[in-house]
Amino acid sequence: MVIKHWCKTMGRISTDAIHGHEHKDSLGSHIPPIYLSVIYEYIDYEIGEAVFIDRGNYLRYGREENPTTRALERVVAKLENTEDALAFNSGMAAISTTLLHYLKSGDKIVVPMELYSSTFALLDNLSPKLGIKVAKVWPSAEAIVEAVDSSTSIVFLEVMTNPTNKVIDLEYLYKHLDLDKVVLVVDNTFTTPILVKPVKYGAKLVVHSMTKYFGGHNDVVGGVLAGYRDTIKTLWEWRRMLGGILQPFEAYMILRGVKTLEVRYEKQSRNAQTVAEYLAEHTKVEEVMYPGLTKNPYHSIAKKLFEKPLFGGVLSFRLKGSYNDVITFMKKLKLIKRCPSLGGTESMAVIPSKAAAKFIDPEHRVKLGITDNLVRLSIGLEDVEDIIEDLSQALNF
Numbered sequence: 001m002v003i004k005h006w007c008k009t010m011g012r013i014s015t016d017a018i019h020g021h022e023h024k025d026s027l028g029s030h031i032p033p034i035y036l037s038v039i040y041e042y043i044d045y046e047i048g049e050a051v052f053i054d055r056g057n058y059l060r061y062g063r064e065e066n067p068t069t070r071a072l073e074r075v076v077a078k079l080e081n082t083e084d085a086l087a088f089n090s091g092m093a094a095i096s097t098t099l100l101h102y103l104k105s106g107d108k109i110v111v112p113m114e115l116y117s118s119t120f121a122l123l124d125n126l127s128p129k130l131g132i133k134v135a136k137v138w139p140s141a142e143a144i145v146e147a148v149d150s151s152t153s154i155v156f157l158e159v160m161t162n163p164t165n166k167v168i169d170l171e172y173l174y175k176h177l178d179l180d181k182v183v184l185v186v187d188n189t190f191t192t193p194i195l196v197k198p199v200k201y202g203a204k205l206v207v208h209s210m211t212k213y214f215g216g217h218n219d220v221v222g223g224v225l226a227g228y229r230d231t232i233k234t235l236w237e238w239r240r241m242l243g244g245i246l247q248p249f250e251a252y253m254i255l256r257g258v259k260t261l262e263v264r265y266e267k268q269s270r271n272a273q274t275v276a277e278y279l280a281e282h283t284k285v286e287e288v289m290y291p292g293l294t295k296n297p298y299h300s301i302a303k304k305l306f307e308k309p310l311f312g313g314v315l316s317f318r319l320k321g322s323y324n325d326v327i328t329f330m331k332k333l334k335l336i337k338r339c340p341s342l343g344g345t346e347s348m349a350v351i352p353s354k355a356a357a358k359f360i361d362p363e364h365r366v367k368l369g370i371t372d373n374l375v376r377l378s379i380g381l382e383d384v385e386d387i388i389e390d391l392s393q394a395l396n397f
């Protein structure tokens, strides 16, 4: 597969995150305004011509294009090193639009058996309706390659699985899959372009839940697809038909959040590393799942793939004890919030088997190690000493 050429970046990752919107107006405003208008006037009413937006579409109607949303798309395309991007009102809107576009009756999709729960729920619901086969395999590049056959139209995966943090070797996939025949879609929500740019490994589309690290403040829901110009053009039609465009206020919030993506991600990763090392030594902890730990079985793949010596802000650990002990621990947390989601400023804890992972098939949950005594932490931007103090008092029972 020949990897095509990408949009021009303004600089390195933080420079692109700050300046990549390329907004210019007659007032000299450097910050893209929130364009609330849903309607844009035709220049030539007879032939329906309106103002062009930079990907060659007319700016006419808010379900098609919005200038604030467009500014964010320019930033994301630069961060992911792709030609273009398309923003949606949630990560699931981006994922469902992708699956509806690519899957047709008789197709097979190959996914790791550990995947974001609503993506599974969607596939499980689409499978009987569309007559598609969903092959759920062990989360490794080798197992994925083995499962791909001539009926496979898509491989869809997350670089780092949730909640057990297994890392999939994209380099191996790139070497062993025929990416002209099968579309590789990579959900890069956990790892972000700070750690890995999936297009480097032949991904045709990169997905993000921007609700997580891109937004970064637990106050906005959004999603995005980044990829080749012609792919994005086709998906643009699907976005228009399905109605999933990201709204301008949310686009503005994410434009603001994404400017600090790199500093936030770096600090969250450093905090998570410290917390993982602390928990690994704790007598009440059976196992810590974090690829930043040198003993972790995914450490070497992560080190090879990741562009920085950082391993993300999410870790999971297995408490020595029963589900009731986990409940006691969770109830004792003070600073760390008992909430779903991840990637924001606040540290949060969840019991995956009772939350998102409940859509993973029960026998797969057992194989993957998603037991009732597993806790997932999304580490925030607080002072790490305070996070550890909270964990320490909550583990003291």
Ligand SMILES: Cc1ncc(COP(=O)(O)O)c(C=O)c1O
Pocket (backbone or CB within 6 Å): 090, 091, 092, 093, 116, 118, 158, 162, 187, 189, 190, 208, 209, 210, 211, 221, 222, 223, 341
């Ligand atoms: C890896 C991953 N992908 C996709 C999604 C869906 O994103 P959203 O909640 O923005 O629809 C999530 C949400 O948690 C996620 O963790």
